[in-house]
Amino acid sequence: MIRRIIHIDQERCNGCGLCAQACHEGAIGMVDGKAKLLRDDYCDGLGDCLPACPTGAITFVEREAAAYDEAAVQARKKELQEPLACGCPGSQSRAICREEEQERHTAPADVSSQLRQWPVQIKLAPVNAPYFQGAKLLVAADCSAYAYGNFHGDFMRGKVTLIGCPKLDGVDYSEKLTEIIRQNDIKSVTVVRMEVPCCGGLEHAVVTALKNSGKMIPWQVTTISTDGRILEE
Numbered sequence: 001m002i003r004r005i006i007h008i009d010q011e012r013c014n015g016c017g018l019c020a021q022a023c024h025e026g027a028i029g030m031v032d033g034k035a036k037l038l039r040d041d042y043c044d045g046l047g048d049c050l051p052a053c054p055t056g057a058i059t060f061v062e063r064e065a066a067a068y069d070e071a072a073v074q075a076r077k078k079e080l081q082e083p084l085a086c087g088c089p090g091s092q093s094r095a096i097c098r099e100e101e102q103e104r105h106t107a108p109a110d111v112s113s114q115l116r117q118w119p120v121q122i123k124l125a126p127v128n129a130p131y132f133q134g135a136k137l138l139v140a141a142d143c144s145a146y147a148y149g150n151f152h153g154d155f156m157r158g159k160v161t162l163i164g165c166p167k168l169d170g171v172d173y174s175e176k177l178t179e180i181i182r183q184n185d186i187k188s189v190t191v192v193r194m195e196v197p198c199c200g201g202l203e204h205a206v207v208t209a210l211k212n213s214g215k216m217i218p219w220q221v222t223t224i225s226t227d228g229r230i231l232e233e
Contacts, residue, residue, distance in 0.1 A: 003065055012055045012057035016197065043068065122162045122164040132180060139202065166198065177206060181210065
């Protein structure tokens with residue numbers, strides 16, 4: 001049958017996973033870091049995923065597609081018990097084994113906090129806070145400090161730190177970050193994100209903010225694995 005159904009532009013998709021989270025039917029999943037329409041018959045054509053996409057990668061099309069199968073959707077939710085509907089690697093449970101003796105000898109006896117301001121949440125930070133003037137800005141995924149052992153020493157030292165999670169907050173940080181960069185004398189921007197796809201939304205927000213601010217500011221991205229290793233810089 002010909003019906004209205006979503007289309008995901010793979011070139012515009014940044015892998016943030018927000019659309020998959022918004023799709024209560026489980027029609028969208030994350031595959032190789034990109035959002036994919038997994039099954040036509042899971043898509044009800046109502047478009048709850050459209051406003052969740054920060055890049056405008058999702059649109060409606062009219063095409064040949066299987067009819068929406070509500071019974072199949074409900075059966076899948078019952079089978080999964082927890083209808084997370086995102087298939088996001090960042091939500092998959094895993095255990096990380098470490099040598100207890102190694103941890104005892106490598107953990108520093110006393111670690112000083114390198115936090116230079118409060119609040120740290122992107123949503124709560126005032127745009128015109130005095131600590132932004134002349135600052136080196138660190139924008140980090142809130143999981144990264146827990147995953148990477150020496151986060152304070154290697155990343156926060158000498159920087160003003162802002163943290164967030166686009167998946168949990170359900171917002172696009174780019175507008176707020178644009179104003180922070182535009183209205184203050186920011187010297188550089190460092191992004192520390194996790195390897196999970198939803199962290200792509202954080203990186204995208206910073207890149208968008210830098211472009212929209214109209215300023216040429218040095219910036220870099222570091223990716224941390226879920227077991228605490230630096231993957232790329």
